Amino acid sequence: MKSNINVVFFLFIWGFLLACTKAADPGSTVIIDPVVDVDYSDTSLRLQDVAPFPIGASVSFNHLSNDPKLAAILYANFNELVFNSELKHGALVKADGSFDFTTADAFVDLAKDMDIYGHVLAWHRHQGTSYLNTLVGNLEQQELLLDPGFEKSTTVGSPYWFVLNSGDPKGTATIAVTTQTDEVKSGTSALKVVNPTAYGTADWRVQVASNNFQTVPGQKYVIRYTAKSLSGSGIIMVSAQAMDGSGVTHYPGGDKTITGEWQTITLSFTPTKENYRIVFNMGKKADTYLVDDVSVYSEVAAPDYAAIYTRLDEALHTFIGTTVGRYKDRIRKWEVVNEMFTDAGEIRSNANSPAPIVDGQKEYGYFIWSEFLKRDYGYLAFRYAEEADPTAELYINDYGLEYSDKKIDSLIAYVNEIRKRGAKVDGIGTQMHIDIHLSQAKIDKMFQKLASTGLKVRVSELDIRITNSSTPMPPTEALLEKQKEQYQRVVASYMKFVPPAQRAGIAVWGVLDQYNWQYNGGSDYPNLFSTEYKKKPAYGGFLMGLSEK
Ligand SMILES: [Ca+2]
Known part of the structure; x- marks a missing residue:
């Protein structure tokens, strides 16, 4: 826990002891819950001072280094920093397989005295595909003609x-x-x-x-x-x-x-x-x-999948070993595997999770490790992370755990499976990119299931949309109030169903609405701070949620 919490705790005990000096038996032991007397409706409180667990926020290096007002809000309210993309495989690994830590190193410096949550070691997006694809080779014949069937133009002409x-x-x-x-x-x-x-x-x-x-x-x-x-x-x-x-x-x-x-x-x-x-x-x-x-x-020869497995296993080992090893003294918690499962609870493959098509091309950086490493993928990733830093806390992470029983059940079963195989998994992260309409029942059920594993439980990417459609809605007072209530429900449910020893913390995905991935020029307003750099009602909701016993 951070020093600021200790200061509040200390002041509180000090005040309590002073108040009790005259009446209490000086020899008795006084057990105090540090959060008893906090007025959670006081929105001038700083989240990191009153939460009994780490409060994280994700920002990008560019935003943090170029927006001093964002930096002030981040350092004041949060005690854990989550890099937006700067630790991803695609950000660190160049086309020839070598590493470039320039931005990540600078970001670590910008974190100052905040804890850093290492997001993310193994994922299927933002990967260094220029390099990884050379390890896989051509799996199928590549058509070299731009318009093989004369379907793209009504005349015979350039560029076809x-x-x-x-x-x-x-x-x-x-x-x-x-x-x-x-x-x-x-x-x-x-x-x-x-x-x-x-x-x-x-x-x-x-x-x-x-x-x-x-x-x-x-x-x-x-x-x-x-x-x-x-x-x-x-x-x-x-x-x-x-x-x-x-x-x-x-x-x-x-x-x-x-x-x-x-x-x-x-x-x-x-x-x-x-x-x-x-x-x-x-x-x-x-x-x-x-x-x-x-x-x-x-003509392409039949792929040698055993050889591909060996090459990718080595690449995963090198990436995790190098990255975790480099930041051993600074990053104590790692998100080792993210989004390994489909909503139907299957391990991802090219067949069940085809790459989205962007501008006629496969999404850049899309690479499904488990297409080749299969069920070993998560196991290997956790083994390599533990090998590089045996004392770091290691997490598996996914989205939609509040919506899909199949997904959360598969995830938990897989965690049990690889722990039996000897992998060290300390906790499970749930992203929680949700909206104001998600039911209390679904939120409670998810936290109950996650807590029942006995592992640490982390809310890893919390943001709450004010609409669940693609139609942009202005942030009316009524919608912001609903958003506040939803933030309160999520935090209260976490307090209620996750025992103190299992609370790994809550991280919000973004600080300011305008930098959120779902903002899109005003399509939604999912964060705790407004485009005007002000605390939103949602901030008060988060605080109130912490009062849940
Ligand atoms: Ca044709």
Whole structure:
């Protein structure tokens, strides 16, 4: 516990003893509950002075170093600092696997005399995927064409496909995207080339090229396309051209006769250069061609999952060992594993937790360790954390434990399982990103279940939204009052159901509304302090919750 608490405690005992001097038997032992005489409705009280457990808050390094008013509120009211992202794998591990602790070290200095809760060692977001993906390698074939099925544009053009030559004179041949159902193999469109002239060996007079793509010299690449011709005996020749100016061209398969029915043609080539495009020559005969489902990919050998496991196990060991070891004297509590389970209570995998798609790409930094380490994932993480610092307190953490019985039950069962295997788990964290509508019953039930483990229980990321819809609501007095009541309910429930020895503390996720991840320019106001740097009614609710016996 922090010195400020001791000061309050000391002053209180001092006052009590003075008051009792005349009446009490000087030889008797007086047992005093330090929180008995605090007026919890006095919102000038500082949370860290009156709570019988650590009061944490998460902030980002940038906000703390650039906003002195935020810093003043943080240092005054909280005695535990939770870094927002600066200790995450993705923040510390560079593409080559080396570490960069510059920001984390500076953040540790900014923590001054606050305790630091180490958030987070093993997670599936904000991971150093540039490095981790090199340990996994390609698990599946990667499509190298931007628009393999002619579905993304109504014309043949950049950046997908390029008309290099359209007959002689130019425009004699019509090269277009067709959406006529009987001219399409899959999807809603295909390439249609109408060439009225036979150019013989100058078949390049009618020519369409793909986008450029990167290749690995020496590796085998497959080219596949589906085509048919109106005559039933057309000819297409596909080549692969190096785009580095060397003039290197591969002619896999040479001329192919294209029948009147859809047929799939598969070719392959082994590049000697690093950048290519494929080119369709369709000028040999006068004909009409339809082409769809084109694909270029490098052949991938079946993944060696045992080797991947070994490499990732080493990477996890190195990351946890290095990070925990570095801050051994400063960080005494670690969130070792976060969000290992789905809401259905399953251990995460790529199948049950596919990466969210952001701007057409997999979310950056999304990496599910348990896809490869399976059930050993959490066990290994805890073993490595204990090995690096045997006396640090180690936590497992998750969200939605108030909503999903399957999740909380799986989590508790897993903690029991890995403790039996010899892992040291000191406590369970529950995030509690909740809203004002969450029922008292759900809150109570969660704390009862967590407390029944006998382990420490931590509220790790508390914030309370004033709306449970995506429609922004202004923070009216009525909503702020409901938010205050909900903060009070959560803290009171924690006091009521978690025995004192198991109370690891409550941390709020963010201090000021405007820096909260759910604020989004005014969509919600989940924190204890307003955008005006003032204590909200919620702050009073938190204090009142502490009066629960
Ligand atoms: Ca298509």
